[in-house]
Amino acid sequence: MVACKRHASKFVLVVVLLVAATAAADEAVLCGTIMAFPDGPDAPGDWRYEMRLSWDNEPASALTHFNVKLDDGDNCTYEDIRSYLIWESPAGEARSAGSSARLYFDAVLEMDGDPGLQIDVPLLRFVPNDMSESRPGPQGVGVFVFWSDLPPWPVDAPNLLLSERFGRHYGFGELEGVFPALPCDPITTQELSWGSMKAGYSR
Numbered sequence: 249m250v251a252c253k254r255h256a257s258k259f260v261l262v263v264v265l266l267v268a269a270t271a272a273a274d275e276a277v278l279c280g281t282i283m284a285f286p287d288g289p290d291a292p293g294d295w296r297y298e299m300r301l302s303w304d305n306e307p308a309s310a311l312t313h314f315n316v317k318l319d320d321g322d323n324c325t326y327e328d329i330r331s332y333l334i335w336e337s338p339a340g341e342a343r344s345a346g347s348s349a350r351l352y353f354d355a356v357l358e359m360d361g362d363p364g365l366q367i368d369v370p371l372l373r374f375v376p377n378d379m380s381e382s383r384p385g386p387q388g389v390g391v392f393v394f395w396s397d398l399p400p401w402p403v404d405a406p407n408l409l410l411s412e413r414f415g416r417h418y419g420f421g422e423l424e425g426v427f428p429a430l431p432c433d434p435i436t437t438q439e440l441s442w443g444s445m446k447a448g449y450s451r
Contacts, residue, residue, distance in 0.1 A: 275306035276419030284400035293395030309415030311384035342390025400426035
């Protein structure tokens with residue numbers, strides 16, 4: 249079970265920017281943890297990364313999609329990211345609270361971010377696909393998988409690397425655990441960047 253913290257109400261500037269378009273999700277809880285495991289020779293990459301995500305939306309609106317922020321600016325190109333991160337379709341499976349119906353998500357690399365959430369840097373967007381047996385509810389948990397040949401490095405915390413849209417509302421959350429040490433310095437968090445952490449990694 250992922251231990252969640254409430255984050256959305258802390259980011260007043262984002263709320264001010266978006267309040268004209270939609271109400272802020274002061275009580276939304278979104279959090280995730282990524283773990284890494286060495287994978288076999290026939291796997292898409294040397295390392296299998298599993299992200300366990302939990303969402304709890306208040307007001308109780310159904311999850312539309314969620315994002316994982318990948319870059320703090322123009323460090324990475326589309327080709328950079330796609331050469332180091334590999335995912336399949338579907339990229340993950342989830343269940344809503346109180347339901348046994350399976351939800352399947354596709355991952356889409358969005359280099360322009362999510363303008364509706366005032367995010368303008370590259371991110372991975374996870375969207376329910378047509379294989380899903382129902383639509384996501386206001387609460388749920390899921391596991392999402394990708395691969396990389398690059399080894400894991402710890403994610404700095406606190407951060408706001410997760411974001412979600414649910415109905416007319418939105419929320420932000422923290423990502424914990426590890427992420428591949430991409431050479432183009434993605435996922436720069438508050439004080440410690442992947443650039444400084446990957447200094448200990450030599451190919």
